[in-house]
Amino acid sequence: MTTTSDILARLRELASKRFGDKAADLDADVDFFEALGIDSLQALDLLTDLEEAFDVEVPDYELADVTTFAGLAAVLEDRL
């Protein structure tokens, strides 16, 4: 079974691949858009990464108010 901490570890790994080492140490409750300076196009890329890595489909609107890794993990957990 995939735990929340597994998901968070994977998220940090994916984000650091795309946005650099800074993402690897980011606190789960920090606004990653702000911390990593992600624009809307990069957010779309991240969504594609997530869908591929976790083998799920996540509608954009589920992520509309999600700005932290903890929030992302919660959305993914519902679909795993």
Place this chain on the structure above:
Amino acid sequence: MELAGEALSWTHRGDALEVALHRGPTNEIGTVMLRELEGLVRYLEDGAGGARALILHSTLASGFCAGADLRELQAGITERTDRRKAQVSAVAERLPSPVRGLATRAARRVGKHLVRREISQFIDRIHAVFDALDRAPLLTIAVVHGPVFGGGFELALTADLIVAEKSARFCFPELRLGIIPGFGGIPRLERELGNAMTRDLLLTGRSLGARRAAELGLVAQVVSRDKGLDSARRVAAQAARFDAEVVAQAKAFLKHVPRQRLDAEKRQFLRMVTEDRVEAALTDFVARTDVRPYLP
């Protein structure tokens, strides 16, 4: 023949005619793109220099195509509305006050009518181009990456095959602006996927990744980043092994143009596009400072 335009260029490579879109920020479809697409259609109608396949792709890192040029649309509406208001104000000042309000309201209706007529002409031209691409007698391949949104999605849907790089995301965000797709996207998506999926995408405005799009049958191949054009070239080379007339006949049999639904979509779009809420949504869109405000 080769062409280097402002919005697109084409060149022959092997048996394929390769059409590259390259108008920033993300190949928005406005009057320049439309004019050059019309040139492409004329070239296709003249035999496309003997090409056996057409490959449509974007050379911009930002994506395939983000849809209609909404900034140009908004500027056009504002310019015409302001001009009409100025004309009416000049006349209304000379009218007695009870009649002034009536004259202003009448002018607003006339202004809307003019905007609608102009958009209608643009939509007619777009439909003519997209219909021609849809039924072109050679194999057509759209190579997509990044945003394939709105009018860009509609353009890709005219192709016989879509080769998607992993980064591609398909989306119809039109409802956010108070409109439906107007370039023939709904009937063509229904043709490819059926009405249930079309409703999901339209009524939620969500985007669809390349892998899911392939599972649904919308996309023929999913390939790695920057590998789409190479894959499309191999598809084109394969198609060129078959007799051109046989390909044309097979395609005409396999791929129907949903004429009635296309006309119905056009009428519905034109009814919606001149509503006040669309003007307000477009104004809001243009005022936004995001790099790419059309993204979800």
